[in-house]
Amino acid sequence: MILSDKQILEEIEKGTILVEPFDRSCLGTNSYDVHLGRYLARYKDEVLDARKHNEIDVFEIPEEGFVLEPGNLYLGVTLEYTETHAHVPFLEGKSSVGRLGIDIHATAGKGDVGFCNTWTLEISVSQKVRVYYGMPIGQLIYFEVKGGIENYYNKKLNAKYNHRTITPVESMMWMNEW
Numbered sequence: 001m002i003l004s005d006k007q008i009l010e011e012i013e014k015g016t017i018l019v020e021p022f023d024r025s026c027l028g029t030n031s032y033d034v035h036l037g038r039y040l041a042r043y044k045d046e047v048l049d050a051r052k053h054n055e056i057d058v059f060e061i062p063e064e065g066f067v068l069e070p071g072n073l074y075l076g077v078t079l080e081y082t083e084t085h086a087h088v089p090f091l092e093g094k095s096s097v098g099r100l101g102i103d104i105h106a107t108a109g110k111g112d113v114g115f116c117n118t119w120t121l122e123i124s125v126s127q128k129v130r131v132y133y134g135m136p137i138g139q140l141i142y143f144e145v146k147g148g149i150e151n152y153y154n155k156k157l158n159a160k161y162n163h164r165t166i167t168p169v170e171s172m173m174w175m176n177e178w
């Protein structure tokens with residue numbers, strides 16, 4: 001079940017959901033709109049290696065915006081820092097963003113119960129498009145969980161993406177044991 005606007009507000013009151021900064025006008029019927037943060041990043045190497053630590057160059061989006069180009073992967077970040085302690089948060093695109101040909105995640109839309117951080121966006125575009133710091137970029141939806149939880153993401157020893165950051169975080173696949 002997806003949380004309604006009223007339920008999201010109740011969870012915020014209880015402290016089980018945190019969105020920072022929070023703006024009541026960004027609350028949709030059953031979602032919360034998130035915005036593009038100050039920084040984008042690109043991998044330094046053209047050929048990535050799934051076994052290695054692929055480093056990124058982080059840069060600031062200028063005041064006049066930044067033109068994203070097809071054929072590139074950009075990592076972005078939400079302006080909002082979020083904590084979700086009792087629900088499964090999902091990051092979804094917005095129709096208005098999709099209609100500009102912007103994808104905000106490559107394959108990962110699901111968050112974990114206990115995830116506490118800004119969200120890294122895996123951005124690609126269909127045609128050149130100028131994006132701006134602070135523009136609406138996606139929406140968070142919250143699902144109820146069935147059953148108890150043994151391993152909250154923020155308590156997991158090997159949680160790779162739970163260190164608070166205002167910049168995008170590159171793939172930490174190299175930390176997986178395989």
Ligand SMILES: Nc1ccn([C@H]2C[C@H](O)[C@@H](COP(=O)(O)OP(=O)(O)OP(=O)(O)O)O2)c(=O)n1
Binds near residue numbers: 112115120159
């Ligand atoms: N586009 C996305 C999708 C997810 N996340 C965050 C929320 C998730 O709770 C966390 C981990 O996501 P996954 O479980 O999909 O990632 P991994 O399985 O690769 O990482 P881990 O081993 O840490 O679970 O990353 C994010 O910042 N940006």
